[in-house]
Amino acid sequence: MSNEVLVVGAGPVGLSMAAALCRYGVPVRIIEKAAQPSGQSRALFLWTRTLELLDRSGLGGELIAAGRKIDAVNLLAGAKRIGRIELSEVDSTHPYALMLPQAETERLITAQLEALGGRVEFGTALAGFTSGPDHVRVTLQHADGREEVVEAAYLVGCDGGGSVVRKALGLSSSGPAQQSDWLLADVTLQGFDGAPTELHSFWHEDGFFGIFPLPSGRYRVVGDLHDVHGEHPEPPTLAQVQAMMDARGPGGVTVSDPVWLSAFRIHQRNISTYRVGRVFLAGDAAHLHNPVGAQGLNMGIHDAVNLSWKLALVYRGAANAEALLESYNAERHAVADAVVNELDRAAALAMLKNPTLQFARNLFGGLFFGMEPARKALAETVSEVSHGYRHSPINGTNDRALPGPGPGERLPPRPDEPPLGSGNAPRFALFAAPGPRVDRLRRDFAALLEPELRAPISPRTIWLGRPDGYVAAAAIDEDSDQIEAYLRTYLPDSAALAAM
Ligand SMILES: Cc1cc2nc3c(=O)[nH]c(=O)nc-3n(C[C@H](O)[C@H](O)[C@H](O)COP(=O)(O)OP(=O)(O)OC[C@H]3O[C@@H](n4cnc5c(N)ncnc54)[C@H](O)[C@@H]3O)c2cc1C
Numbered sequence: 001m002s003n004e005v006l007v008v009g010a011g012p013v014g015l016s017m018a019a020a021l022c023r024y025g026v027p028v029r030i031i032e033k034a035a036q037p038s039g040q041s042r043a044l045f046l047w048t049r050t051l052e053l054l055d056r057s058g059l060g061g062e063l064i065a066a067g068r069k070i071d072a073v074n075l076l077a078g079a080k081r082i083g084r085i086e087l088s089e090v091d092s093t094h095p096y097a098l099m100l101p102q103a104e105t106e107r108l109i110t111a112q113l114e115a116l117g118g119r120v121e122f123g124t125a126l127a128g129f130t131s132g133p134d135h136v137r138v139t140l141q142h143a144d145g146r147e148e149v150v151e152a153a154y155l156v157g158c159d160g161g162g163s164v165v166r167k168a169l170g171l172s173s174s175g176p177a178q179q180s181d182w183l184l185a186d187v188t189l190q191g192f193d194g195a196p197t198e199l200h201s202f203w204h205e206d207g208f209f210g211i212f213p214l215p216s217g218r219y220r221v222v223g224d225l226h227d228v229h230g231e232h233p234e235p236p237t238l239a240q241v242q243a244m245m246d247a248r249g250p251g252g253v254t255v256s257d258p259v260w261l262s263a264f265r266i267h268q269r270n271i272s273t274y275r276v277g278r279v280f281l282a283g284d285a286a287h288l289h290n291p292v293g294a295q296g297l298n299m300g301i302h303d304a305v306n307l308s309w310k311l312a313l314v315y316r317g318a319a320n321a322e323a324l325l326e327s328y329n330a331e332r333h334a335v336a337d338a339v340v341n342e343l344d345r346a347a348a349l350a351m352l353k354n355p356t357l358q359f360a361r362n363l364f365g366g367l368f369f370g371m372e373p374a375r376k377a378l379a380e381t382v383s384e385v386s387h388g389y390r391h392s393p394i395n396g397t398n399d400r401a402l403p404g405p406g407p408g409e410r411l412p413p414r415p416d417e418p419p420l421g422s423g424n425a426p427r428f429a430l431f432a433a434p435g436p437r438v439d440r441l442r443r444d445f446a447a448l449l450e451p452e453l454r455a456p457i458s459p460r461t462i463w464l465g466r467p468d469g470y471v472a473a474a475a476i477d478e479d480s481d482q483i484e485a486y487l488r489t490y491l492p493d494s495a496a497l498a499a500m
Pocket residue numbers: 008009010011012013014031032033034042043044045046102124125126127158159160161163164184264282283284285291293294295296297298299300
C-alpha cells in the first residue's frame with residue numbers, strides 16, 4: 001500500500017489535514033484538481049479557537065504576523081448600534097479574531113506542509129473510488145489525461161461544496177431548505193468612520209449586510225440578496241453595491257474603486273454522516289454555512305484537527321480504532337448541526353420585517369448586550385471557544401462533577417505551556433501532581449501520554465487532556481482507575497507498542 005491516507009482537495013481544510021498527518025508521521029498524499037492555488041479569498045477571518053488549534057503546529061505566530069487583529073463585532077440597525085461583542089472578553093491566549101485573507105492562510109499552511117515533507121499534487125483529480133474492508137481503491141485523473149489507480153487505507157474528501165466524494169457516497173443532507181444569493185465587493189469607502197480593527201454587521205429587513213476591513217485599507221462589503229436569481233447569481237455592478245449600502249448601511253457612505261465584485265449562492269446544509277467505512281468527509285464537503293457567521297473555513301480546520309489525531313493514533317496501532325474513528329462523525333456532525341441552527345436563528349432575527357418586532361428586537365438587544373454574562377457567552381460562541389463534544393461517545397467519566405471543564409469540553413490553553421497535541425505524536429496529557437498513582441499511569445501508558453506532567457487543574461485531581469485540547473476524562477486522585485480505564489481502551493497491543 002503506497003499511502004495510509006489520501007486527501008482529496010487542497011483548500012484550507014485538505015491542506016490542514018495533510019499538514020497535521022505529516023506532522024504526526026502518517027504517510028499522506030494530497031491531490032488537487034486545479035493546476036495551481038486559486039488565489040481567491042472567500043474567507044477573511046480566523047476565530048480564537050482556530051488560532052488556538054493552529055498553535056499546536058507552531059503556525060499561530062506566523063498567521064498572526066501576517067494578519068490584523070480584530071477586537072470587536074458591532075451589530076447595528078442602520079446607524080443605531082444594537083450591540084457589541086468584545087472578543088477581549090474571551091478567556092484565551094488569543095482573545096481576538098484574525099483578519100487574514102483565505103489565500104494567505106492557504107499559502108502559510110502549504111509552506112508548513114512542505115517544510116514537513118508533504119507536497120500538493122496539482123492537476124490531479126479524484127475520478128472515482130471503491131471502498132473495501134481493508135483499503136480504498138481510488139482512480140486518479142492527471143491533467144495530461146493519464147489515469148492512475150492507487151490504494152490507501154483511508155480517503156478523506158476535503159473537496160469542497162461540490163464534493164465528488166460526497167456525491168459518490170450518495171449521502172443526503174439536512175438544513176434550512178432555502179438557498180440565498182449573496183453579493184461581495186472589495187471596495188474603497190468614503191464617509192465610513194468604523195474602526196479598522198472592528199467588524200460591522202447590519203441587521204435589515206431585506207437581509208444581512210456586513211462591512212469588514214481588509215489589510216489593504218479597503219473594505220469587504222457582503223450582502224444577502226435574500227432569494228435566488230437564475231441559474232447562477234451574476235456579479236453585482238458598483239451601483240448595486242452602492243444601493244445596498246444606502247439601504248442597509250450606516251448612511252452617508254460612498255463605495256468606489258472595486259477590485260473584486262462577485263456573487264455566490266449559499267445552501268446551508270449538514271450531510272447525514274461524515275464517515276462511511278474508510279471514507280471521511282471534512283470542511284465544505286460535509287457542511288455549508290450562512291456567511292453571516294464567517295465560520296465555514298474555521299469549522300473545516302476544526303474537522304481536520306479532530307480527525308487527524310485519531311487517524312494518527314490508529315496508524316500507530318491504537319486499540320479500539322472503530323470507536324475512535326466513528327467519534328469523528330459523532331463529534332463534528334453535532335457541532336456543525338448546532339452552528340447551522342445558530343446561524344439560521346441569527347439570520348431570522350437580523351431580517352425581521354414586522355416594525356413592532358424590530359422595535360422589540362432592538363430594545364431587548366440593547367438590554368441583552370448590557371449584561372456582561374450574556375455578552376461574554378455570545379463572544380464565546382462567535383469565537384468558537386464554546387464549541388465542544390459534551391455528548392461524545394468517547395468521553396470518559398467525571399462522575400463526582402469536579403469543578404472545571406468536563407469531558408468533551410475545551411481545556412483553555414495556558415500561556416506558559418505548549419499546546420496540547422503539539423509535537424510529532426498525538427499524545428494525551430495528564431494534568432496532575434506526581435504521586436504513586438500518577439507515576440504508575442505514566443509508566444503503564446507511556447506510549448499514549450506526554451512524558452511530562454502538566455500542572456494540576458485543581459488539588460488532588462487528575463485531568464486527562466486529548467491531543468486536540470478537549471477533556472478526555474477527569475477524576476479525583478484516588479479514582480485514578482477511571483483514567484486508567486480510559487487509557488487502556490486505546491493502548492496498542494505489544495507488537496504495535498514496540499514499533500512506536
Ligand atoms: C463570500 C464568502 C465568504 C466567506 N467568509 C468566510 C469567513 O470569513 N470565515 C470562514 O471561516 N469561512 C468563510 N467562508 C467559507 C469558506 O470560504 C469555506 O468554508 C472554505 O473555503 C472551505 O474550505 P474547503 O477546503 O472545505 O473547501 P474549498 O476551499 O472549496 O476547497 C476544495 C478544494 O478541492 C478541490 N477539488 C474539488 N474536487 C476535486 C477532485 N475531484 N479532485 C481533486 N481536487 C478536487 C477544489 O479544486 C478545491 O481546491 C466564506 C465563503 C464565502 C463564499
